[in-house]
Amino acid sequence: MRQSKQSKVLFVALALLAATAGPSFAETPVERGEYLTEVMVCVECHTPGVLSGQPPGPKLAGSEVGYEIPFQGVYFGANLTPDNETGIGTWSEDDIVKAIRTGERPDGRILSAVMPSRSFARLTDEDAYAIAAYLKSLPPTRNQTMGPYGPTETPPGMYYKFIIPGQD
Ligand code: HEC
Structure with a gap:
């Protein structure tokens, strides 16, 4: 009698443990x-301060450090917060998912290869829309990033540059 009571208690304790310490199925999309x-690594390329060695600014609010693609131009990690003017506040979640997986913006411009959309093309719908939901949940931050600049322009800010030996 006593033993079965004990095993009942043990069973309830184990069930509670399983319910609370289980895998992360309770994780929300955000x-x-x-x-x-x-x-x-979105945070690295898209957050102020991270690439310039300064204390990081608002997360994903755009980088002040650009990347050059030789003969194409210099591109800066965009402001991904939902600010309507300087961020992607007017984009739908579908627009965001499309840009991440195909590199195409709602206005039809194809993002530079600095933005690794080719590597992101195989993201599942679930993961891609979870990223979109998270970006939409960020506090909107007003921060106009620079560029993009064409191959003959000189950006006024910092950027990673490739040097081709003998041609600089
Ligand atoms: C290696 C750096 C790098 C990484 C990593 C990166 N991005 Fe980007 N991303 C960029 C750059 C640079 C641009 C701007 C390219 C251009 O203007 O052609 C960009 C543009 C974008 C845009 C278009 C925004 C606009 O206003 O045009 C979105 C959306 C975006 N990135 C989302 C993401 C997400 C989400 C991740 C992570 C899953 C990510 N990026 C990872 C560098 C990066």
């Missing part, structure tokens, strides 16, 4: 999106 923007 939490999943936040996690993905960290491990997929």
Whole structure:
């Protein structure tokens, strides 16, 4: 009698443990999106301060450091917060997912290869929309990033440049 009571208690304790310490199936899309923007390095290219060695500014609010693609131009990680004028506040979640996976913006411009859309093309719908939901949940930050600049223009800010030996 006593033993079965004990095993009942043990069973309930184990069931509770399983319910609370189980895998992350309780993760919301926004939490999943936040996690993905960290491990997929979006935060590095799209957050002020990260690439310039300064204390990081508002997360994903656009980088002040550009990347040159030789003979194409210099591109700066865009402001991904939902600010309507300087960020992607007017974009729908479908627009965001399309840009991430295909590199095409709602206005039809194809993003430069600095933005690794080719590597992101195989993102599942679930993960891509989780990222979009997370970006939409960020506080809108007003921050106009520079560029893009064409191959003959000189950007006024910092940027990574490729040097071709003998041609600089
Ligand atoms: C290696 C740096 C790099 C990484 C990593 C990166 N991006 Fe980008 N991204 C860029 C650059 C640079 C641009 C601007 C390209 C251009 O203007 O042609 C851009 C543009 C974008 C745009 C278009 C915004 C606009 O206003 O045109 C979106 C959306 C975007 N990135 C989302 C993401 C997300 C989400 C991730 C992570 C899953 C990510 N990026 C990872 C560099 C990066």
